Amino acid sequence: MNRVICGVFVATLLAACGSAPPVRPATEEAAIQWNQRGQEAYRHGEMQQALAAYEEALRLYSSVEQGEGIGIALLNVSTVYRRLGDRAAAVKALDRILAGGGIAIPTHYRAEAAYRRAHLDFEAGDIAGTSAWIERAQALCTETICDAVGRLPNLKARVALARDDISAAEAEARRGLDVNRRRGDALEEANSLRLLADAAVRRGQHPQAVAFYEQALALDKGAAEPGKIVLDLLGTSRSLAAQGKVTEAADYAERARRVAESIDDSQGEKEARSLK
Amino acid sequence: MAILQDDDARFRYLSRKIGIFLLVAAAGIVLTLVSIGLRQELFAPRTRIFFVTDSGRDIAPGMSVKLSGFNIGKVKRLAFTEQATVKVILEVNDEYMKWVRKDSKARLLKEGVIGDTVIEVAPGSEQSPALAKDSEIAFERELGIGQLIDELYAEVRPLIQDLRSVVRRADTLLAGLPATRERLDAVLASAQRNFENLEKVTATELPAAVRGGREVVESSKKVVDSVSRTWPVSNNIEQPKAGVLPLDSYGSAAPARAAPK
Numbered sequence: 001m002n003r004v005i006c007g008v009f010v011a012t013l014l015a016a017c018g019s020a021p022p023v024r025p026a027t028e029e030a031a032i033q034w035n036q037r038g039q040e041a042y043r044h045g046e047m048q049q050a051l052a053a054y055e056e057a058l059r060l061y062s063s064v065e066q067g068e069g070i071g072i073a074l075l076n077v078s079t080v081y082r083r084l085g086d087r088a089a090a091v092k093a094l095d096r097i098l099a100g101g102g103i104a105i106p107t108h109y110r111a112e113a114a115y116r117r118a119h120l121d122f123e124a125g126d127i128a129g130t131s132a133w134i135e136r137a138q139a140l141c142t143e144t145i146c147d148a149v150g151r152l153p154n155l156k157a158r159v160a161l162a163r164d165d166i167s168a169a170e171a172e173a174r175r176g177l178d179v180n181r182r183r184g185d186a187l188e189e190a191n192s193l194r195l196l197a198d199a200a201v202r203r204g205q206h207p208q209a210v211a212f213y214e215q216a217l218a219l220d221k222g223a224a225e226p227g228k229i230v231l232d233l234l235g236t237s238r239s240l241a242a243q244g245k246v247t248e249a250a251d252y253a254e255r256a257r258r259v260a261e262s263i264d265d266s267q268g269e270k271e272a273r274s275l276k
Numbered sequence: 277m278a279i280l281q282d283d284d285a286r287f288r289y290l291s292r293k294i295g296i297f298l299l300v301a302a303a304g305i306v307l308t309l310v311s312i313g314l315r316q317e318l319f320a321p322r323t324r325i326f327f328v329t330d331s332g333r334d335i336a337p338g339m340s341v342k343l344s345g346f347n348i349g350k351v352k353r354l355a356f357t358e359q360a361t362v363k364v365i366l367e368v369n370d371e372y373m374k375w376v377r378k379d380s381k382a383r384l385l386k387e388g389v390i391g392d393t394v395i396e397v398a399p400g401s402e403q404s405p406a407l408a409k410d411s412e413i414a415f416e417r418e419l420g421i422g423q424l425i426d427e428l429y430a431e432v433r434p435l436i437q438d439l440r441s442v443v444r445r446a447d448t449l450l451a452g453l454p455a456t457r458e459r460l461d462a463v464l465a466s467a468q469r470n471f472e473n474l475e476k477v478t479a480t481e482l483p484a485a486v487r488g489g490r491e492v493v494e495s496s497k498k499v500v501d502s503v504s505r506t507w508p509v510s511n512n513i514e515q516p517k518a519g520v521l522p523l524d525s526y527g528s529a530a531p532a533r534a535a536p537k
Contacts, residue, residue, distance in 0.1 A: 035518040042521060047347075079521040102429045109520075112400065116523055147520075154525035190528040228526065 002051040031060035031069055038076060040132045042083075051080045062103075070107030072096055078116060098136075108147065111140035115148040118155060120161075130159050159196045161202070161261055170199045190219035190228060196237055206239040213239065230268040231261045237275045250276050322349065322367040325407055327382050327415035332362040334384060334393045341366050348372035351395060365397065366413075366453040376413070385418040398422075479507045 024032075038053035054076040062067030078093035097105050097113035118133030134156055139189030141149055151177035160169035175190035217232035227266035241249035253275035260268030313319055329335070332354050341349040348370035355364050368376060377400025386393050397413070407413060504513050 032516050032518050036516060069518060072520050075520045079523055082523075111432065114519065119523060119525075119527065151525040158525065187524055189524075191524060194526060206530060231526070 001046055025064065027060050027064050028069065029067060030251065031057045031066070031073075034060065035072065035076070036089050038080075042076075042080060047080055051077065051084070053203075054080060064078065065103050067103045067105045068102060068109070071113075075109065075112060075116065078113075082120065087120060087124060094120070107140055107142075107228040108145045110135050111146050112148050114140055115151060115155070122155065127162055128157070134159070149186050150176060150183050151191075152176075153179060154188060154191045154195060157192075157199075159197070161198060164202075166199050166202050169202075170196060173199065186219045186223045187225060188230070190216040190223070190225075190232075193219070194228075194231060194235065197239075201235070201239060204242075206242045208245075209239040210236055226259050226263045227265065227268075230256050230263075230265055230272075233259065234268065234271055234275065237272075241275065292450060314375065317369060321370045323370055323373050323407075323409050324352065324365055324367055325409070325413050326363055326365045326375065327409055327413050328357065328361050328363050329384075329415055329417065330361055333363070335364055335395075337393060339393065341397060343372060343375055343397045343399060346372075348376075348397065364395075364415075374406055375399040376407045378407055379404040380407065380413055380502075382413050383418055384415075392518045415448070430537075 016269035017116045034057035035051045038057065041053060050234065054073055056202035058070065058077060061073055070181075073077060074093045074097050074181045078090045081087075081090035081093060094113045094117050097110055114133050114137035118137060121127075121133055134152055137148055137152055140146075153172045153178035155173035157169045160166070160172055162195060173192050173195035176247065177189060177196070180186075180188040180192055193212045193216035197209045199218065200206070200209035200212060213232050213236040216228060217236070220228040220232055233252050237249045237252035239257060253272045257269055257272035257276070260266075260272055302483070305375060335351060337351050337353050339351040340347050341351065349366055352365040352367045355363045355365070366382070376397055380400035381398045383396045383398065384393060385396050400407075503509055
């Protein structure tokens, strides 16, 4: 009898534990699926398909005024336009997030949008615009959830290098290195190290630069980022050549060429050939 | 005698007048003959050459000898040789002999389909010396229409035989065609019956089967969804969520193609 009572008790307990999590609405479910299709297409380099999928996700999120989804979809639409080389369309998508009023988009997505706006301005050579957007991103990046927190100091370091302010670049890169190590973001940690290496090159401290590049290379290999591996190998090759280590420099250049060739990076390949 | 001693002045010197008349007439005749002879090139100096052929068929004395369509001489005569072949002697005007060389060739041909038969001499090469008097020239006989027809018939005959054989086989095939057509009709009728049955099945039973299958799948999905939301299974299933594409701080304006992950 006791066994039966125990069994009923355990069954009741398990049933209580097995309470169903909240079920998503069908529209949100469909939007998530479109988002995933967009990611798949983007990964395979099919940008038009990715754009169509993200725009469909945006339409579905907009139809139910889902602010978080709208923010995600607009960030993705902007990223695809950037890859397509349509800067104006990329900026327009981000501006829809950054514009106040309307549907409330979570602040961390607005911070991300400001960071990406800064990135686009930096790529366009607008240093003043970049700095202004970085400041806005930092102002928005106050919450605990802010993915851009480790990328902002790195972008500031790039801006400082562009202004030939090597000390500021080093300071920002070191700050970024600390934040990214704490966050366990290997890719951004590697970016911080590469920026430190770039700064060391500017100072003519080539052995130090090689050390930073090699640390960045190890992290990029771990993250399997071939584009970044090419940058690390090219940087190492340049610094070794500057030290007169011609044979070693040529070896690194050849490694860079092979990696660049494997990912159809014609610019990297061209640079590697010029270093050999 | 008085009649013969007529003193009419018109008969005076009659014998002299007759003599002069006869002389002028004779001179006219000679001139005419000379003129004809010149036109016929009877007085032109000629060189004799010859060729030997198996048969004298279609060759006759007086036949024209031509070079590039111009008359250059004649067949003088034909003669049997010791070997029972025919020696044909040609006379060629000397002025044309410069083109008749050792490697020249004489051919017997007809001028057009129903034209005269002539001996055509092909001019020799410049390197070859001119043919001497009484020399032999190479000869060939062009095929006549009869010979051409014979040769053509020899070529066409096997083709005709093959055609006959093909026609015989076609006859055999055509003879079997009605039976084949009957079988084909039966097969088509059977196929039509099968299609009609298939249409009946797809119109009635298949939609019901599909509906049933869909209901089963939907029910299964509900069961799987329920199980996946139940602890501890739900802890092991990651809920799909929308993600943001990365844009790292060192990204270039034209990033390299993403490597397959």
